[in-house]
Amino acid sequence: MSCCAPGAEMALDVAGAASVLPSSQEIKLASRPLGGDLYQTDLSVPAVHCAACIQTIETAIGKLNRVEGARVSLSTKRVSVRWRGDEVPSFVAALGRLGYQAHLFDPVIDEKDKTLSELIRAVAVAGFAAGNIMLLSVSVWSGAEGATRDLFHWISALIAIPALAFAGGIYFRSAWNALRHGRMNMDVPIAVGVSLAYAISLYETINHGDHAYFDASVSLLFFLLIGRTLDHVMRERARTAVKGLSRLAARGAMVLRGDGMRDYLPVGEIEPGMQLLIAAGERIPVDGNIVEGSSDLDCSLVSGESTPRTVALGEKVQAGTLNLTGPLTMAATAAAKDSFLAEMVRLMEAAEGSRTQYRRIADRVSALYAPVVHLTAFLTFLGWMAATGDWHKATTIAIAVLIITCPCALGLAVPIVLVVAARRLFESGIMVKDGSAMERLASVDTAVFDKTGTLTLGRPHLVNASSIDPTMLAIAADMAAHSRHPFSRAIAGFAGFSGQPKLESFSEYPGFGIEASGAGNTWRLGRRGWAGWKARTGGEGKLSGSGGTVLSRNGIISASFAFKDALRPDAKAAIEQLKDAGLSVEMLSGDTAKACSEVAETLGVDRFVPAMLPSGKVKQIETLAKDGHKVLMVGDGLNDTPALGAADVSIAPATAADIGRNAADFVFLRESLLAIPFALDVSRKAGRLIRQNIAIAIIYNAVAVPIAILGHVTPLIAAIAMSASSLLVIGNALRLHGFALAEATSAPSATRSGIRAPVQQS
Amino acid sequence: MTTLVYLLPVALFLGGLGLSGFLWALRSGQYEDLDGAAERILIDRDDEPER
Incomplete structure (x- = not known):
């Protein structure tokens, strides 16, 4: 644990006031049975970041009773623990002792990413095929003739088949999907271009022709797949990071049965009429009424109220609010699917449905681009037919037009910029x-x-700390450390002075405050009316803060505290x-x-x-x-x-x-709100680069198409032109990184507090 | 010309070997935690209890 100081580097205190270890029932609910009495639990541990962390965690958890093994994944910042038996081993607490905060996340999302492995496999196959075909093509370009050339073409044709079937399948499916719904996307011209290039090359090979475009068709797929895979990886990384955040909704609740039995049930199985025990620090799982106890509820996530609400017997509580100070028994009045939370989901879905569907720039461009390209190829065919009457020549040239316009640069223009931009944002949290x-x-x-x-x-923040007597503040901080109420947390931050009278026998009165005794005095920290039960005024009685929180000695107010939402x-x-x-x-x-x-x-x-x-x-x-x-x-x-x-x-x-x-x-x-202007800035720059890239791709076409129409395109020219335009587009996209670096040096204020340098470069 | 009879299969075989090696590595989960793999080489694997 020497080098790590977990948590220090990532200013991410998601758990904040609500940091309670998940109960063992909750862990069990989130675990996956592996057969027999073996279970696997996946935990998100955001603070893991080096080899020492991995070793500390794996050895410490591995030593626990009934734990079969633990494996840390540094990329996803997760730990998966395999364990046996009915009781959950105390690995969360063990992690806590090591200084790593661990929390559960939704287990359903832990499925393997099928699309990603399919994409990577496709890239591998296409790369293999492109490399080998290019090898043969170079021999043809450098002068292989007659039977040798035919042999090379035939081998190329064979190698290209699995590449087209496996790697090209992704594009064919997507293009077919778009066409079937009457839409147009970038994959349609790609699919048409690739398959026509293959078909005409095969025809040429059979007839001992000298031009075959197998290399163009496969390397096009290879390049485009790289772009697509990077795009997917970037988005998946962002999603994993978001899913690894601690879950704020209740996963289940302790249900009190009629016969006094207690059962931990998942939220989905809670029915109206059931009695639920809600401990301090837990979230209310469903709507209900309080039947026993009183407490303070943090409603900020539900209603936006910043001040905690005091609740007592008979009052209604909403799902999603956080129980702060006292244990409650509540009777559920609605199942989870009819609760406030579910209502919000329904409202959101309705709102999303009525929102106008956004059409991506690439799709809008391709809706114009594809018809123009296909029409040009068709006109070229008609032109050559009229001019020469040679059916074969007209077809070859028309297809050369299609191949050279096949939107390699256009297909990369958008995703490559988005990948670079998303990475910039990812590094800034x-x-x-x-x-x-x-x-x-x-x-x-x-x-x-x-x-x-x-x-x-x-979360509130004490605003009048400087005007409070330091001794009183120290006493208050000492008392406040025993409560989870947000006001207490704010006061507890001011602990550290010594010399105050020693207090003992702390007790918390939910909804009112904390009481403690020391040196014959009774101290109270809490509501003005409750703590200052004797007093008209104490020292600073006039300063009434929000909710009127005061510290009193034997009923006489000795300090009052004012809070503001920080x-x-x-x-x-x-x-x-x-x-x-x-x-x-x-x-x-x-x-x-x-x-x-x-x-x-x-x-x-x-x-x-x-x-x-x-x-x-x-x-x-x-x-x-x-x-x-x-x-x-x-x-x-x-x-x-x-x-x-x-x-x-x-x-x-x-x-x-x-x-x-x-x-x-x-x-x-991260906490800083500067993330929003930063995201806006990067997005606007990315938008500009996307437009430039599309312009580059169109200019390339404007130059290449006339050459193709005149019938001067050979496979060599096509390969050079397509690679050159792709490289140009990629190079332009990488300028986004350059922009950001230049700005970081010229405007250090932006990086100072909010957008901190990346924790770890991977 | 006759050398091609050996060279082509050899080239394709080697390429195929590389490809299948990659696919095997992918399937056996070696690409799942790239950051972790980079750090794990720093961990000492001696099993002596106390040094």
Whole structure:
């Protein structure tokens, strides 16, 4: 553990206030049986990053009782543990002792990535075929004649068959799919070009002709597959990173049976009427009523309220809220599929359905490109027929036109830029989950923010620490360390002074505060009315903070604390940069008008609407869209999820609710809000490069097509022209990396706090 | 010309060997954790209990 100091490098405190070890029932629920009494549990451990980490974890967990073995995957930052028996070994706690925070993630997503292995296999086959055919082609170009040339052509034809069948299949299927639905995509001209090139070459080979295009047809596939595979790898990496984030929705709950038995059931099996035990630190799994106990609930993820709500007997609680201070017994009133969460999912799906389908630039270009190319080839055929009447010659030349226009450069123009851009963003902790997301982000003109948890951190921060007597503050911090309430957490951060009276027998009164005794005094930290039961005023009684949290000695108030929801780091700078980029910024929040206006004023947000319901947010975004705006939505709560679905493009922080993270196009993992202007900037540059690349590809065609129409294209010329244009396009895309480097040196402020240098270059 | 009778099969066989080697490595999971594989060579594998 010497070198690592886990957690120090990645400023990612997702668990934050809610960091509770998953219970063993929860782990068991997430484990996979491997047959016999063998189980496998996969845990996400974000702090793993070097060989020492791997060794420490694998040996420490391997030593535990009943553990068969543990294997760390550094690429995905996961640990899979195989264990036997009924009881779950305490490997999460063991990891915690080593200093690694571990959490469960959805087990369903752990399926092998079939597309990726198919793509890699296709690249390997196409690469093998392209290499060997090129070897034979070079011999033909350098003067092989007669029987030798025919032999080489025949061998090339044989090698090309598996490449076309296996590697080309990906393009043929995609092209067929598009055509069947009456659409056009880039794969249609590719499929047509490749298969026609093969067909005419075969015909030439049979008739002892001197031109065969096997090399063109296979190396085209090889290049395009490389682009496609990189694209897939990049997106998959982003998805894995997002899925590895800790799960915020409850996985299950302890059900109290009529006969006093307790059972841990998964969320899906909880039915209305069941009694559930919710410990402090757990999330409420379904809607219900409280039948016993009282506590404070953190509703920030559900409604956007920043102040915890005190709940007591008989009150309603919503699924997704976090129980902070006291254990509760609740009666479920709805099954999970009818709960608040499910309602949000339905709203989101409706919003997504009504959103206009975005057509990607590449598809729009190919819808124009393919007909033009195919028409040109056809006209060439007619022209040569009219001029010479030679059927064979006209066909050969027409197909040469198709081959030379086969959109190798065009097929690479978009994906290669997106791969470079996505990698830039990935290194800055921004995950891009959808290929078209960057194209959409580049075109937005309005940014809509949620407040709690997005512009702010969603956790309070003590604002009057300097005006509080240090001894009192130390006592309060000592007491606060015993509670999970967000206010307590904020105060506990100020611990560390010594010399205060020693306190003992701490007890927490859910909904009120903490009591402790020391040196004959009774100290209370909590609500003003409860803690200061005797007092009219104490020392600083006038300063009433939010909720009026005070520290009292024997009922007399001796300090009071004021809190504010802390703004996200660089929120102001981020908003300014967005405005400089020409966006208008709005804020939609479920919180009170007072809390909203304070934040809006500090940050310079133009317009805000407080106290919004989830459906209200969707309506607001739809109105903006109707006025012709392209809207970016940034939000984290369950209540923002429908709005995330309704907007043209959406961004969520890593601390967002699970479905919000899944719905968003981008997820940023670091705390700084500068991630948003940065993503916008990279997307706009990528958009510019994509247009340049398409222009390059079209200019190449404008030069090459006349040569082909006049009948001067040989396989050698085709190979050179196609490779040259592809290299040009790739080189242009790599300039994006250059831009970013130049900027990092000229504007160090952007890299200072938020967009930190990558943790590890892989 | 006659040398081609040997050379072509030899070239194709070697290429095919490389390809099947790659596919085997892919199937046996050697490409699943590239970052981890790079770091694991640094771990000492001696099984002596105490040094």
